[in-house]
Structures are given as structure tokens and as C-alpha cells.
Amino acid sequence: MPHHLNIPDRLGTWILSHRALVLFIFAVITAVTGWGSTRVPIKASILEGLMTNHDRHAAYTAQVRHLGGSSDDMLYIATKEGDELFTAKTLDAIRVAANDMRELPFVARVLSITDVPRFDTTEPTSRLQRAFRNAIRSKLAAGDIDSIPIPKSRLKLIWPESARRGQVDLSKVQSEMKQHPIARRLLSRDGNAQVMLVWLDSSLRHRPSSGVRRQLEAILKSHGLGREESHFAGTLVVQDWMFDEVLRTLQVVLPVTALLVSLLTMWVFHRLSYVFLTLVIAAVAATWSVGITAWIFGEITLLVAAVPALVMVISTADTIHLVSAYVAELVEGKTREVAIQQVFKQVGGACVLTSVTTFVGFMSLLVVPAAAVRHLAIGCAIGVTSALLLALTLVPMALQILNAPPVETRSLLNHWMDRCVGWCQWACLNRPRTVVGFHVVFIALATLGAMQIYYDADLPARFPRKHPLRQSVEFFNDQVFATSTIEIMIETEPNKLLSPELLRGLAEFEHDVRKFREVSDVLSLLDLFRVLDEAIDFQTRDGLPRSQTMAESCVRLAERHAGDAAAMFVSSERGLTRIAIQVPSTRVVQAWEFSKQLIERAEACLPSGTKVEAAGYYPVVGEAVVVVVESQIEGFYLCFACVMAIVSFGVRSIRLSLLAVMPNLLPLVFLGGILGVLFEMVDSDVIGIAIISFGLAVDDTIHFLHRYDIEFSQSGNKRQALEQTFRYTGSAIIRTTVILGVGLLPFGLSDYLSTRLLGSFLVVVLAFAVFGDLLLLPSLVLLFGRKEDGRDHTE
Numbered sequence: 001m002p003h004h005l006n007i008p009d010r011l012g013t014w015i016l017s018h019r020a021l022v023l024f025i026f027a028v029i030t031a032v033t034g035w036g037s038t039r040v041p042i043k044a045s046i047l048e049g050l051m052t053n054h055d056r057h058a059a060y061t062a063q064v065r066h067l068g069g070s071s072d073d074m075l076y077i078a079t080k081e082g083d084e085l086f087t088a089k090t091l092d093a094i095r096v097a098a099n100d101m102r103e104l105p106f107v108a109r110v111l112s113i114t115d116v117p118r119f120d121t122t123e124p125t126s127r128l129q130r131a132f133r134n135a136i137r138s139k140l141a142a143g144d145i146d147s148i149p150i151p152k153s154r155l156k157l158i159w160p161e162s163a164r165r166g167q168v169d170l171s172k173v174q175s176e177m178k179q180h181p182i183a184r185r186l187l188s189r190d191g192n193a194q195v196m197l198v199w200l201d202s203s204l205r206h207r208p209s210s211g212v213r214r215q216l217e218a219i220l221k222s223h224g225l226g227r228e229e230s231h232f233a234g235t236l237v238v239q240d241w242m243f244d245e246v247l248r249t250l251q252v253v254l255p256v257t258a259l260l261v262s263l264l265t266m267w268v269f270h271r272l273s274y275v276f277l278t279l280v281i282a283a284v285a286a287t288w289s290v291g292i293t294a295w296i297f298g299e300i301t302l303l304v305a306a307v308p309a310l311v312m313v314i315s316t317a318d319t320i321h322l323v324s325a326y327v328a329e330l331v332e333g334k335t336r337e338v339a340i341q342q343v344f345k346q347v348g349g350a351c352v353l354t355s356v357t358t359f360v361g362f363m364s365l366l367v368v369p370a371a372a373v374r375h376l377a378i379g380c381a382i383g384v385t386s387a388l389l390l391a392l393t394l395v396p397m398a399l400q401i402l403n404a405p406p407v408e409t410r411s412l413l414n415h416w417m418d419r420c421v422g423w424c425q426w427a428c429l430n431r432p433r434t435v436v437g438f439h440v441v442f443i444a445l446a447t448l449g450a451m452q453i454y455y456d457a458d459l460p461a462r463f464p465r466k467h468p469l470r471q472s473v474e475f476f477n478d479q480v481f482a483t484s485t486i487e488i489m490i491e492t493e494p495n496k497l498l499s500p501e502l503l504r505g506l507a508e509f510e511h512d513v514r515k516f517r518e519v520s521d522v523l524s525l526l527d528l529f530r531v532l533d534e535a536i537d538f539q540t541r542d543g544l545p546r547s548q549t550m551a552e553s554c555v556r557l558a559e560r561h562a563g564d565a566a567a568m569f570v571s572s573e574r575g576l577t578r579i580a581i582q583v584p585s586t587r588v589v590q591a592w593e594f595s596k597q598l599i600e601r602a603e604a605c606l607p608s609g610t611k612v613e614a615a616g617y618y619p620v621v622g623e624a625v626v627v628v629v630e631s632q633i634e635g636f637y638l639c640f641a642c643v644m645a646i647v648s649f650g651v652r653s654i655r656l657s658l659l660a661v662m663p664n665l666l667p668l669v670f671l672g673g674i675l676g677v678l679f680e681m682v683d684s685d686v687i688g689i690a691i692i693s694f695g696l697a698v699d700d701t702i703h704f705l706h707r708y709d710i711e712f713s714q715s716g717n718k719r720q721a722l723e724q725t726f727r728y729t730g731s732a733i734i735r736t737t738v739i740l741g742v743g744l745l746p747f748g749l750s751d752y753l754s755t756r757l758l759g760s761f762l763v764v765v766l767a768f769a770v771f772g773d774l775l776l777l778p779s780l781v782l783l784f785g786r787k788e789d790g791r792d793h794t795e
Contacts, residue, residue: 111186140536274319
């Protein structure tokens with residue numbers, strides 16, 4: 001009886017008789033998609049790629065536009081100079097380097113220790129000086145700043161121009177900097193390193209690779225800075241390093257993957273022509289996937305860079321199954337034409353089913369409301385579909401003209417594959433209860449471990465500990481200040497921001513925030529008042545202006561003489577300010593949870609009616625990661641239900657589809673158990689790996705059950721059907737898994753965790769999936785499968 005998943009003979013006959021037309025259509029599609037993929041813009045912004053609430057992102061962008069830009073556009077540079085830091089040569093170099101940076105088109109402003117004004121409060125205070133201070137206080141209180149004289153002697157720079165250097169005591173400057181509210185942040189705790197703050201053009205967040213880090217580093221080196229070491233940190237630096245890894249994936253991982261797949265294909269089939277066929281199908285499928293994804297979205301994100309290598313590995317499976325089945329048919333004495341027809345009809349149907357389940361697995365990621373994840377999902381889903389179409393057309397065409405692989409292969413790889421299949425067959429047919437019992441215990445223990453998982457996302461920690469980015473973040477946390485910023489945006493009615501009530505509420509909130517052990521430092525509007533208080537002494541207990549008029553005068557004075565600094569913390573209409581809270585942790589979910597505590601505390605300290613919300617990269621992405629993970633879990637449930645339904649349809653048995661549940665949960669539970677036991681925190685990207693692995697692992701289950709359904713329909717005997725299934729598909733399952741696993745291993749060479757997971761955890765999951773399909777699944781079928789009269793009483 002013909003199987004209901006057989007592909008019609010007429011379709012195969014039409015494809016083989018219209019080879020020229022089919023190849024021409026494929027060539028046109030490849031040319032168009034290849035051209036389109038090279039011209040589409042790449043969305044490199046981490047924030048936009050992970051953003052799940054676009055309205056909130058738009059509101060945040062509008063807010064920071066009123067406050068001189070986003071903290072995400074700030075780049076932190078530290079150069080360690082040792083004992084040479086406070087010398088004329090080094091300070092001159094810092095000033096010149098800062099000026100050179102300002103000349104770059106993408107740099108908005110630069111702050112270095114040579115730009116900070118030094119208020120010399122240690123000079124003797126004469127009667128004239130006291131009178132001068134009193135006069136300034138009076139004018140500020142009256143709102144009259146236009147007539148305030150600012151003598152140059154009161155605005156000395158930390159490193160004056162060359163004409164006045166003889167008056168500077170550098171050792172005294174160094175000690176004063178540690179107490180200065182601004183300058184202390186530009187000097188390391190050990191006094192051996194200086195810090196430069198560089199505000200960049202916000203458009204750089206949208207560019208695939210700005211090369212900013214390299215250009216700034218070249219300027220530093222050209223002036224002899226960073227004698228001992230230099231460090232770069234900030235959101236754009238993370239983005240820059242991520243793009244480097246994308247290039248490395250394309251330049252190193254993809255070629256290595258192609259080489260390994262080629263070697264293994266050659267080892268299995270002993271024909272160079274089949275290696276070439278496999279690579280052509282993979283390359284064309286990858287081109288189609290990236291090109292069509294770019295056409296759908298009009299842009300692509302950095303994650304799409306992983307699609308070509310993934311598609312190359314995944315597409316190999318269909319080719320291996322088709323060619324392996326072709327060899328098996330030849331072994332039975334069938335002619336080339338009959339063998340091709342049987343393979344296209346029967347194995348082609350199984351390939352369609354497996355591709356549908358893999359397609360569903362990737363498409364389930366579309367429930368995640370993040371552009372980066374959706375682009376990856378669409379790209380991989382299109383790649384799987386393209387690979388299936390190409391395999392079902394190009395492989396039969398190739399089999400017509402290529403010499404068949406040797407029927408008897410004596411390679412060591414094939415020998416051990418066959419030994420493994422034989423051992424699995426013996427175990428499940430002779431000790432099915434032992435096999436099932438062992439797996440039940442194993443799954444129970446692994447489940448206990450998986451329940452200990454705590455997830456988060458830590459972008460710097462996704463790089464190795466010795467990576468320059470990790471070392472830079474650790475240096476700033478240990479020696480300078482934390483570069484992870486939580487911005488608390490405070491909005492009031494216009495002209496209400498500088499009222500004494502609100503300013504003292506801000507002071508109370510800032511005081512409470514500094515008590516949190518998670519906080520490294522706090523920057524706010526109050527720092528401007530502290531600088532002026534140090535210069536003229538407000539004569540108030542808390543160092544704040546006495547009235548709203550005086551506060552307004554102070555801000556206007558700061559805008560006049562330090563406009564950039566004032567614009568960062570107060571809007572021109574005096575209705576919006578931000579408090580930048582620096583935390584050492586780079587975990588985004590942890591930052592989001594902490595930001596909720598900060599909001600509660602701010603609302604308690606500030607007057608009623610004040611709007612408070614958290615903003616900036618860390619809390620916003622932290623919230624997005626929570627949404628992404630929850631959506632991925634929902635997507636996994638949807639994927640699991642759909643795939644099991646597809647399996648049930650494909651093998652015409654609800655019973656068999658239910659038996660397939662445990663073998664496919666086995667590798668996922670094992671992964672969860674390892675992660676829960678070995679790691680304190682699991683990166684959120686692991687959940688995506690779980691979904692991908694399930695979509696791949698179920699393919700072998702479908703091939704096994706599809707063949708078993710055919711054999712059982714013919715013999716009506718479970719043991720005999722299983723033996724024939726092992727003979728027909730056992731080695732092919734091992735081969736595809738080995739090629740998949742080895743093909744994915746180059747991803748483990750990446751310095752970026754999300755890419756490295758594909759070459760480590762995913763490979764382990766696929767290995768355990770083989771044992772689920774060749775050990776546990778046959779044992780369950782033998783014990784609980786349909787009765788041997790051929791009828792399934794669950795239908």
C-alpha cells in the first residue's frame with residue numbers, strides 16, 4: 001500500500017524532464033537574492049534589535065534629545081600612564097589628543113582632565129574676595145546673571161595653557177582632583193590612569209561598523225598615550241566588538257564549516273562530486289535565505305550573519321538522507337532509475353515532513369517581539385525551505401548523471417557508525433525495559449537540575465574573560481567608575497523642576513541611592529550646584545540654592561560657561577532631568593529589576609505628581625530580555641504542540657507521536673540539567689538554542705518513525721519492522737548527526753557566547769538526540785507501539 005506521504009511520481013518525472021528550465025529559474029532567483037543581500041542596510045543597534053516596546057523607545061529618544069543625547073552614545077576611554085601621568089609631556093598629549101578627537105566628524109564632544117576647571121579654594125580669603133562672593137550670591141538670588149563678572153583667576157583649568165604652567169603645582173593638582181566633584185571621575189583610584197569621556201554622534205548606533213574604537217585608539221597611540229595599557233567601554237564599544245565577531249563568523253567560521261562538511265561528506269560517500277553537490281545546495285539556500293529576509297524587512301540585523309553557516313549545516317541533512325537511501329535501494333538490486341524514483345517518492349516525503357517541523361521550530365520564534373530574533377527566525381526558516389526545494393530537485397538530477405557512491409565502504413568512520421547502530425539495535429530490541437527505565441531516571445534527575453536555572457543577559461560576559469572588552473569593563477569597575485548606567489528620568493510641569501521642594505527631594509533620593517551596595521556612583525543636576533557651591537558657597541546646610549530663582553540663575557550660569565554639562569541634566573524648559581546611576585553589574589535583567597526599586601524610592605522622595613521612569617540601555621534591554629524569554633518559552637510550547645501534531649499526521653498514529661515526546665524532551669532536559677547544576681546564571685540566548693535544537697532533533701525522529709510506519713504496514717511485526725528501519729535509516733541518522741555536529745563545531749571558535757553556543761551546547765544536544773532516537777524511541781515503540789495486527793486502536 002503506498003504511503004500517504006509519498007511525493008507523486010508525476011512531480012519527479014516533470015522535474016527530471018525539465019531540468020534546464022528548473023536550473024534557469026534557480027539561477028535567476030540566486031542572482032536576484034545575492035544582489036539584494038549585498039545592498040540592504042544592516043541594523044547594528046543593540047537597543048533597537050532587542051527592543052520589544054517601540055513606543056517606549058521612541059519616547060526615550062525624544063526625551064534624551066532634550067538632554068543633550070543618550071548615555072548609550074558615550075564612550076569611556078582610560079589610558080594607564082603610571083608615574084608619568086602628571087607630567088607636562090603627558091598632560092600636553094592628553095590635551096592634543098582630545099582636540100584631535102573633536103575634529104572627527106562622529107565626535108560630538110570630549111571631556112578630559114585638561115578641560116576641567118579648577119576652583120582654587122585654598123587661596124587666602126581676603127575681605128575683597130568675601131565681598132566678591134557675597135555680590136555673586138546676591139545677583140544669583142535676584143536672577144541677575146548678566147552683570148556677574150567671572151574673573152579668569154576663578155576659572156583656572158586643571159592644566160593651563162603653556163604661559164601659566166609655572167604656577168601649577170602638579171602634586172597639589174593631583175590631590176585636589178580626588179575631591180573635585182567632576183575631576184575625581186577622570187582619575188583612577190590608584191592615580192595611574194586618566195579617563196576621557198567621548199560623546200559620539202547617535203547615528204553610529206545604527207551603523208554596522210563605525211570603526212570608532214580603532215580610530216580613537218590610533219589617536220591615543222600617535223600621541224604616546226596608553227603606555228602601559230588602554231581600555232574602551234560603553235554600549236557602542238560592545239556593539240563594535242559584536243560586529244567584529246560577525247565578520248569573524250563570515251570570514252573564519254563559514255569557510256571552516258564548509259571545509260568540515262566537505263571532508264565528512266567525502267569520507268561518507270567517497271565521491272568528490274557529492275561534496276560539490278552538497279556545497280552548491282547549501283550555498284544557494286544560504287543566498288536565498290539572506291536575500292529574501294532582506295527583501296521582507298528592508299534591513300537585517302547582526303544575528304542574520306549566523307544564518308548562512310546554520311543553513312549550510314542543516315541543508316546537508318536532506319542531501320545525506322536522500323543519497324544514503326539511494327545507496328540502500330541499489331544494495332537491494334534496483335536499477336538507477338527505480339532507485340531514484342523510490343527515493344524521491346518515499347524519502348522525499350520524510351524530508352518534506354522534517355523540513356516542515358524545522359520550519360515550524362524557527363517560525364515559532366516570531367512570537368518574540370524583537371527585530372533581531374525575528375530576522376533570525378525568518379532567515380533560518382527560509383533557508384530550511386530553500387534547502388528542501390533544492391535537495392528534492394538537484395539531488396535526483398545529480399543522481400541521474402553521477403556515479404553512485406561505493407556500496408561497500410571500508411572507512412573507519414562508516415565502520416564505527418555501523419557499530420553504533422548495531423549496538424543501539426541490540427540494546428533496544430533485547431533490553432527495552434532497561435533502556436526505558438534508565439532514561440526515566442536520567443530525565444527525572446536532569447529535571448531537578450533544570451529547575452535551578454536563573455537566566456539573564458550579560459553582553460560583556462558573553463566574551464571570554466581575557467577579551468579586551470571584559471578586561472576594560474573590569475578595569476573601570478575596579479579603578480574608575482562603573483560604565484553600566486541606569487537613567488532615572490524625572491519629568492514635571494515646565495519651570496517646576498528647580499523648585500526647592502523638588503531639589504531637596506532629589507537630594508534625598510540621591511542620598512538613599514548611594515546606600516545601595518549595587519551602586520557605584522550617581523551623577524545628577526545636583527553636581528552642578530555642588531561645583532558652584534564650592535566656588536561661591538551658597539551658605540546652606542545641604543549646599544543647594546536657597547530659592548527657585550537662585551537655582552534657575554545657577555543653571556543659566558552653567559549653561560553659559562559649561563553648556564554641554566548643563567544640557568546633560570536639565571532641559572531648556574526646566575521640566576525634565578535625569579539621574580545617571582552607575583552600577584558595576586552588566587546583567588541587564590538584574591539592572592531592570594533594580595531600576596524598579598529605584599523608581600519606587602524616587603516616587604517616595606519626590607513631590608506628588610512627579611513622573612518617574614527608568615531609561616537607558618540596561619533597564620530597557622533588561623525588560624526586553626524578560627519579554628523575549630517569556631515569548632521564547634511560549635514559542636517553544638507552540639512549536640512542541642505543532643511539531644507533535646505534524647508527527648502524528650506524518651506517521652498516521654497518535655500513539656507513535658506520543659511515544660516520540662520523551663525521546664525529544666531527553667536532550668532538552670539534559671541541557672537544562674547541566675546548565676542548572678554547573679552555572680549560577682544562564683544566558684537568555686540558551687533558550688533560543690533549545691528551540692533550535694528541538695527543531696533539528698525531531699528530524700531524525702520523523703525519519704525513523706516514517707520508515708517504521710512503512711515497514712510495519714508491510715510486515716505487521718514490530719520487531720521485524722524495527723530491524724528493517726535500523727537497516728534503512730540507522731546509519732543515515734548517525735551520519736547526519738555527525739555531520740551536523742562537526743559542522744557546528746567551528747561556531748565554538750567564536751569569542752561571542754551566542755555564536756559559541758551553536759558549537760558547544762547545540763552539538764551536545766544533538767548527540768543526546770541520537771540516543772533518544774536510536775535507543776529510547778525504538779524501546780518505547782517495541783513496548784507500547786500499535787498491536788501487531790496492524791491496527792492502531794488509538795485512532
